[in-house]
Amino acid sequence: MNNLFVVFFSMALVNNMILAKFLGLCPFFGVSKKTKSAVSMGIAVLLVMLISSAVTWPIYYYILVPYGVEVMKTVIFILVIASLVQIIEMAIKRTNVTLYNALGIYLPLITTNCAVLGITFINVNQVYSFWEAVFAAGGAGSGFLLVLLIMSGIRERLEFSDTPKAFKGTPIAFITAMLLGLSFLAFKGMV
Amino acid sequence: MNATITVTILSSIGFFAGLMIYVASKVLPKEDESLAEAARVKEFLPGADCGACGYPGCFAYAQAVAHDKQVFAKTPCPILAQDKGGMKKLEDYLGLQAEVIVGKKAVVHCTGGSHSIVEYTGLQTCAAATQLASGFNECPYSCLALGDCVRVCPTGAMSIDQEHHVAVVDWETCIGCGLCVTACPQGLPELIPANTPQYVACNYQAKRDIPGRKRCPDGCIHCHICEKVSEEGAVTWDEKKDLPIFHVTQVDTAIEKCPRHVIRKTVAYEEKELEVVGSAQETG
Numbered sequence: 012m013n014n015l016f017v018v019f020f021s022m023a024l025v026n027n028m029i030l031a032k033f034l035g036l037c038p039f040f041g042v043s044k045k046t047k048s049a050v051s052m053g054i055a056v057l058l059v060m061l062i063s064s065a066v067t068w069p070i071y072y073y074i075l076v077p078y079g080v081e082v083m084k085t086v087i088f089i090l091v092i093a094s095l096v097q098i099i100e101m102a103i104k105r106t107n108v109t110l111y112n113a114l115g116i117y118l119p120l121i122t123t124n125c126a127v128l129g130i131t132f133i134n135v136n137q138v139y140s141f142w143e144a145v146f147a148a149g150g151a152g153s154g155f156l157l158v159l160l161i162m163s164g165i166r167e168r169l170e171f172s173d174t175p176k177a178f179k180g181t182p183i184a185f186i187t188a189m190l191l192g193l194s195f196l197a198f199k200g201m202v
Numbered sequence: 203m204n205a206t207i208t209v210t211i212l213s214s215i216g217f218f219a220g221l222m223i224y225v226a227s228k229v230l231p232k233e234d235e236s237l238a239e240a241a242r243v244k245e246f247l248p249g250a251d252c253g254a255c256g257y258p259g260c261f262a263y264a265q266a267v268a269h270d271k272q273v274f275a276k277t278p279c280p281i282l283a284q285d286k287g288g289m290k291k292l293e294d295y296l297g298l299q300a301e302v303i304v305g306k307k308a309v310v311h312c313t314g315g316s317h318s319i320v321e322y323t324g325l326q327t328c329a330a331a332t333q334l335a336s337g338f339n340e341c342p343y344s345c346l347a348l349g350d351c352v353r354v355c356p357t358g359a360m361s362i363d364q365e366h367h368v369a370v371v372d373w374e375t376c377i378g379c380g381l382c383v384t385a386c387p388q389g390l391p392e393l394i395p396a397n398t399p400q401y402v403a404c405n406y407q408a409k410r411d412i413p414g415r416k417r418c419p420d421g422c423i424h425c426h427i428c429e430k431v432s433e434e435g436a437v438t439w440d441e442k443k444d445l446p447i448f449h450v451t452q453v454d455t456a457i458e459k460c461p462r463h464v465i466r467k468t469v470a471y472e473e474k475e476l477e478v479v480g481s482a483q484e485t486g
Contacts, residue, residue: 070215078207087215094219098226105230108237112265 015146018139022150024198028126029158030191035126039162040184042117049163050156052117057152059099059121060130063092064148067131068141088131096121126155161191239268246292248281250356254379255279271296280305281357281377306378306393307371308359310351311405311445313464314368315420316341332387342415343405345369345390351382373469399452399471404464408444422446422464428456 028034035056042052067088075081100118104111111118121127130151134144165187174183244264255277257263267274274292278300282288293300322331322338328350336342347367352360359376362369369382369390382391390405404422417423424444429437436451448465457465 074211074215078211080204080208080211083208083212087212090212090216090219094223097223101223101226102230104237105233108234111237 015142018143019146019150019153020201022130022133022147023154023157024195025201026151027154027158027195027198028129028151029155030188030195032129034129035124035155038117038120038124039159039188040181043159043162043166043184046160046163046167048117049159053152053156053159055117056121056124056126056155057149059092059096059124059127060148060152060155061145062099063088063095063127063131064134064144065141066095067091068134068139068144071135084132084135088128092127092131126151158191158195162187165191236265236268240265243267243292243295246282246288246295247279248285248288250281250377250379252281252356252377252379252381254281254377267296271298274298275300280379284377305396306380307373307376307396307468308378308380308382308391308393309401309403309466309468310345310369310371310390311392311401311403312343312345312368312388312390313403313418313420313466314345314347314363314366315418316344317418329387336412336415337388340415341406341418341421342412343388343390343407344418345388350385350387351391354381354385356381395450397450397470398448398468399450400448400457400465400467402446402448402464403466404445404462405443406445407442409442420462420464423462425461427459427461428453428465431455431459 022028026032029036029039038052038056043049070087070091071081071084075083075087096118100111103118130148133151134147137143137147139147162184166184169183169187178186240261241264244261247260247264249260251259253259255263257266263273263279274296275298278289282292283300283305289300316339318338319340320338324330324334326348328337328346328348331337331346331348337344337346339346345368347362347369349360349362349369351369352362356379357375357377359372359374360369360382361372369386371382371391373396378393378396380393383389383393388405392401394401402422404417404420406417406421408417408424422445426439426446428446428448429439432453432455433451436449436453437456438447438449439445440447452471453465457467
């Protein structure tokens with residue numbers, strides 16, 4: 012039990028998907044302009060990470076390993092994640108139009124999000140058990156959500172601050188990301 | 203042996219994933235009516251996603267129309283408003299008449315008479331060229347003809363007149379979305395009502411003279427003659443830019459009297475009558 016929490020927090024803070032592993036950087040800059048859309052994207056990624064980890068773990072250990080075709084994991088994981096996102100998008104579109112409108116383009120974008128594929132590979136490389144894999148996915152998703160939330164909050168305030176003209180927009184966002192990454196470096200001592 | 207297993211596993215997982223999507227599409231409840239309606243409305247829209255209606259794209263506009271038909275009546279799609287046949291189809295489908303609106307069209311306030319004073323070999327965009335001393339032309343307010351506006355135009359109405367080195371607008375295809383207005387670093391294009399018969403083809407801002415740079419031989423000399431010979435209110439003066447602004451009234455004498463012949467006629471001048479778009483009634 013204790014081990015699960017270590018996995019969760021190490022994935023959320025120490026090995027943060029964005030700031031330590033540099034995965035999922037496109038939504039980090041693309042969707043972090045407004046807090047509302049950042050949170051929607053974060054939650055969507057968290058959900059897809061959880062489900063895809065729970066689905067790819069059995070596929071890897073019960074199908075790929077016994078037949079000795081672990082090399083196939085990239086193509087099969089992509090296939091599984093892509094179809095999962097399709098089903099989730101369909102489910103949201105048919106049941107909750109408001110949520111569908113709010114998520115908009117972000118849901119299909121997750122299909123091509125490297126953070127989702129990344130967490131399934133991390134699970135395999137670290138030889139996590141099933142529950143460890145699920146907790147790692149939860150931690151990675153929460154860390155992603157947390158960083159997106161912090162970044163969007165900072166960027167919203169930057170809009171109103173007196174930034175030098177040359178730094179307006181993306182350049183100051185890069186500098187913010189750098190400082191954010193430095194501050195997350197402090198978590199290295201935690202686990 | 204190994205290859206067979208690989209192929210079998212991959213194809214069976216792919217087949218299974220496809221099957222799951224099919225099952226999900228059958229099991230899940232039907233698509234919400236508002237989305238289906240929006241998809242039907244979108245069929246009538248041009249699909250340019252230009253954003254001139256005020257919505258982020260054609261589908262968002264279709265959703266708003268599906269939610270409240272009055273959205274279409276009050277703010278008809280500007281592209282559709284120029285296509286009477288397409289307008290009629292959507293009006294029939296929704297069962298209402300759209301309000302008559304006068305569309306907007308872009309004009310470029312430059313004749314292209316200014317010649318280059320240096321040879322510019324840098325990045326071939328206007329945005330890059332203006333970073334250095336307001337461009338390479340003698341007139342620092344002139345069109346650089348590198349086509350930033352051409353690249354953003356969703357309908358291809360913008361083109362570069364290679365002979366005069368100036369951007370020109372084709373009013374037939376211009377939809378008045380205003381993308382060129384924001385794209386031009388010199389601020390040359392402007393949206394004017396589609397029934398304005400003339401505009402001034404100069405952007406030289408005399409109150410902001412730049413040493414060593416001057417207006418071209420075609421440029422407005424700020425003599426105010428157009429304002430003096432026209433009837434009251436037909437021509438107003440932009441004090442900030444020191445240039446005349448023409449309105450819907452036709453000013454034949456001013457066009458004639460202008461010493462630089464820099465007042466250009468638009469399509470609406472030839473047509474004489476007000477070009478009213480967005481009406482379902484056939485005007486003939």
